[in-house]
Amino acid sequence: MINEKTITDLIYQEAELLDTMQWQEWLDLFHPEGRYWMPLEWQQQDPVLQPSLMYEDLLLLKVRVERLSGERTFSQKPKSRCHHLLQAPRIVACDPAAGVFKARTSYIYTETRGDLLERYSGWASHEFVEVGDTLKIKLKRVDLVNFDAPFGNIQLFM
Amino acid sequence: MAKYGRNAHAIAALVREAEVHRDVYVDPEVFELEMEHLFPNSWVYVGHASQLSKPGDFITATIGRQPVLASRHSDGSIHVFYNRCPHKGVKIASEPCGNTGKFFRCPYHAWSFKTDGSLLAIPLKKGYEGTGFTDTQANGGLSKVRNVVVYRDFIFARLSDDGVSFEDYFGESLSTIDNMADRSPEGKLAVIATPIRYMHTCNWKMLVENQTDTCHPMVAHESSAGTAVKVWKREQGDSTETPMAVQLYGPFMSPYEFYEQSGIRIWPNGHGHTGVANSIHSNYSDVTGYLDQMVAAYGETRAHEILGEVRHNTVYFPNIMVKGAVQILRNFIPIAVDKTLVESWVYRLVGAPDKLYERALMYNRFINAPTSIVGHDDLEMYERAQEGLKSNGNQWVNLRRLYESSEEQDVTAVINGTSERQMRNQFHAWAKFMTMDMDKHVEAAE
Numbered sequence: 343m344i345n346e347k348t349i350t351d352l353i354y355q356e357a358e359l360l361d362t363m364q365w366q367e368w369l370d371l372f373h374p375e376g377r378y379w380m381p382l383e384w385q386q387q388d389p390v391l392q393p394s395l396m397y398e399d400l401l402l403l404k405v406r407v408e409r410l411s412g413e414r415t416f417s418q419k420p421k422s423r424c425h426h427l428l429q430a431p432r433i434v435a436c437d438p439a440a441g442v443f444k445a446r447t448s449y450i451y452t453e454t455r456g457d458l459l460e461r462y463s464g465w466a467s468h469e470f471v472e473v474g475d476t477l478k479i480k481l482k483r484v485d486l487v488n489f490d491a492p493f494g495n496i497q498l499f500m
Numbered sequence: 501m502a503k504y505g506r507n508a509h510a511i512a513a514l515v516r517e518a519e520v521h522r523d524v525y526v527d528p529e530v531f532e533l534e535m536e537h538l539f540p541n542s543w544v545y546v547g548h549a550s551q552l553s554k555p556g557d558f559i560t561a562t563i564g565r566q567p568v569l570a571s572r573h574s575d576g577s578i579h580v581f582y583n584r585c586p587h588k589g590v591k592i593a594s595e596p597c598g599n600t601g602k603f604f605r606c607p608y609h610a611w612s613f614k615t616d617g618s619l620l621a622i623p624l625k626k627g628y629e630g631t632g633f634t635d636t637q638a639n640g641g642l643s644k645v646r647n648v649v650v651y652r653d654f655i656f657a658r659l660s661d662d663g664v665s666f667e668d669y670f671g672e673s674l675s676t677i678d679n680m681a682d683r684s685p686e687g688k689l690a691v692i693a694t695p696i697r698y699m700h701t702c703n704w705k706m707l708v709e710n711q712t713d714t715c716h717p718m719v720a721h722e723s724s725a726g727t728a729v730k731v732w733k734r735e736q737g738d739s740t741e742t743p744m745a746v747q748l749y750g751p752f753m754s755p756y757e758f759y760e761q762s763g764i765r766i767w768p769n770g771h772g773h774t775g776v777a778n779s780i781h782s783n784y785s786d787v788t789g790y791l792d793q794m795v796a797a798y799g800e801t802r803a804h805e806i807l808g809e810v811r812h813n814t815v816y817f818p819n820i821m822v823k824g825a826v827q828i829l830r831n832f833i834p835i836a837v838d839k840t841l842v843e844s845w846v847y848r849l850v851g852a853p854d855k856l857y858e859r860a861l862m863y864n865r866f867i868n869a870p871t872s873i874v875g876h877d878d879l880e881m882y883e884r885a886q887e888g889l890k891s892n893g894n895q896w897v898n899l900r901r902l903y904e905s906s907e908e909q910d911v912t913a914v915i916n917g918t919s920e921r922q923m924r925n926q927f928h929a930w931a932k933f934m935t936m937d938m939d940k941h942v943e944a945a946e
Contacts, residue, residue: 380871382696391854393693393846393861395871401735402745405728409873415723417880492697492841493870495879 344472346433349445352477353468357426360499365407368499372400373471373478378499380484395489395496410497417497422455424498431468443470443477451500462500463487504529508935515931517907518900518924522889525703525897531837533934538818539564540659541933543669545820545831546570546580548847549653550690551597556615558604559597562833563659568645569593570655571600573616580645580657581617585609586638596694604642617642652681653689660937664769672912673771676814680824680847682806685797689827689847696844698870702882704819704840705930707832710878711813711821712774712922714759715901717752720881724873725752744785748863751780752874759917762812768910770929772922775812776914781825782810787855797851815922817929827860830868838886844868899923 352371359368372378380395389397398406409415427450434444444467451462464486470477484500504510504527511533514521523530540563547559552572559570560583567583569592583591585606592604592613603620604613612620619641622628633639647658649666654677656666681689700707710716717725728749732742742750763776775781794803810825819832827849833841846860867874889897902919909928915921 382694390858391861393696394865395696395869396865399745401731401743402728404735405724405731405749406873408731409723409727412723412727414726415877416720416884417723417876490694490697492699492843494699494701495876496871497876 344438344477346436348477349433349436349443350431353431353445353447357428361425369403369407371479373480374400376400376479378403378482382489420456422453422497425452441472453496453498502529504533506938508938511934512931515927518903519896519898520927522895522897525705526837526889528837535564537937538934541663541936542818543656543658543666546655546657548691549578549650549655552578554599556599556601558593558600560593563657567591571615578650578655579616580648581642585611587611613641617644652677669769671767673767673816676773676811676822676824679806679809680822680827684849684851685793686851688850690850691845692848696864696869698842698868698875700840700842700879700882701838702840702886703837704832704834706882706885707840707842708815708819708926709923711815712764712772714774714918720877721752721874724877725749729753744859744862747784748866754780756918762917763914764917764919764922765914766922766925767912770817770926771815772925773811773814774917775810779810779812787853790853817926826863828864
């Protein structure tokens with residue numbers, strides 16, 4: 343039976359998979375129609391006709407994951423690593439009858455490569471869909487507090 | 501130790517016929533001289549008139565490193581000022597854009613200025629009576645940039661009072677801006693969102709050169725575009741329609757022969773573009789209803805002529821690139837000798853289907869964002885070059901690909917698309933606009 347703990351466990355599991363670079367297992371958390379979205383505007387509503395930093399389906403996420411281990415992916419020599427520090431997720435909706443599962447999680451994200459280290463702060467909003475006896479990610483939305491600042495490379499996933 | 505200041509000869513010697521000295525990318529003094537000479541002598545992009553649609557609207561920008569402010573006055577005219585109060589130098593506007601109402605008001609001592617820059621009021625004005633204030637520059641209000649041209653809504657400014665006229669500076673290169681605007685059935689473009697911003701730890705000229713570097717995509721972007729093509733082939737199954745995303749990534753992997761035949765056109769003063777015969781933008785899917793709109797607006801012949809022009813990257817010297825076929829402008833803003841802010845703007849084709857704007861936004865985030873895998877490929881190369889050029893083993897960068905000793909400068913020509921001639925063209929212009937007023941500065945100092 344899916345409950346609030348199912349949601350929070352899944353969010354923690356996702357962060358751990360990213361921190362341990364288990365990319366394929368991370369992709370497996372997504373529903374085939376799932377999306378990863380990084381808006382570029384405050385409280386953005388539209389991912390398609392408003393500019394975003396990322397709005398990617400599973401095909402594009404697979405490209406990213408496969409690229410990370412590519413023989414000629416020079417921006418990953420040396421490789422990047424990441425760290426997610428999550429606040430306890432706030433359950434926005436957990437309604438098995440309606441099939442609606444949503445949570446919002448405040449985070450600090452660190453990405454490092456070589457001697458460089460960058461920190462980002464923001465909120466992750468997850469929407470899940472029930473598949474069998476488990477949940478899959480329908481939408482992961484990542485809002486950075488300083489979405490409008492000019493960043494250097496962000497190569498991994500928040 | 502100053503090697504290059506007030507020394508036009510030393511600056512000119514950095515550029516050989518097909519090589520440039522590494523100091524143009526790594527020497528802080530050369531960078532300072534670019535800010536002092538090159539940018540003020542050039543026509544630099546400030547913004548788009550659609551960002552100033554109502555009286556009182558303003559935008560802020562930088563030319564070289566100097567902060568400027570553009571405003572729409574009550575009579576509809578557009579003005580560009582140095583963004584500083586004539587009193588103590590405080591920036592009048594600090595936001596990227598906004599509406600100031602009927603006047604600008606300095607937040608420090610409430611000096612106010614009309615939206616044409618003239619001085620409106622100073623509190624306790626009596627305190628300036630008999631002080632000679634009326635003879636000072638401050639009495640004239642916000643210092644104005646005198647040379648401003650709005651061409652098809654693109655606002656350009658030249659800070660130097662003397663120099664090459666707008667028409668002579670850009671000449672036929674304006675045809676790319678024309679083509680981008682003509683792609684709207686109403687002949688109009690609109691900026692309706694913020695740009696994607698991406699900080700680069702490299703010299704600004706590396707980015708400009710890369711715009712017409714057609715021998716790098718199939719190499720540097722094998723990791724991104726190549727992987728996209730590979731994953732799609734594996735995952736496509738029975739799909740007959742290539743997704744928009746794959747249509748955008750795929751052509752980056754075109755072979756050398758494709759780029760060779762597509763050609764490069766160069767123009768005087770350092771401008772030039774890739775994709776003369778065709779380009780990586782040629783084979784995108786048609787958008788339903790768009791051609792009909794264009795034919796209705798322009799007639800059959802002219803509509804096909806406009807849409808048949810699919811130039812790849814047009815460099816407007818010194819520091820912007822325009823992609824007419826995808827409605828993108830990239831502004832390479834110099835911050836320091838090894839730091840460049842890239843702002844990539846998307847224009848909406850007024851009156852055209854949403855799908856075209858969707859595609860332009862998608863292209864922009866795929867290629868020009870800090871989260872873009874194509875961007876990661878490129879920035880890695882620029883950063884390695886910025887480091888590698890510190891080496892003393894060889895102090896020259898080689899731009900000799902398809903060089904001919906008979907090459908003329910400041911001409912219009914169409915050449916093989918894998919030539920490095922546009923880079924040579926840019927550096928010829930670089931030396932010209934760096935040194936054109938150096939002798940005068942020496943005289944003034946003496």
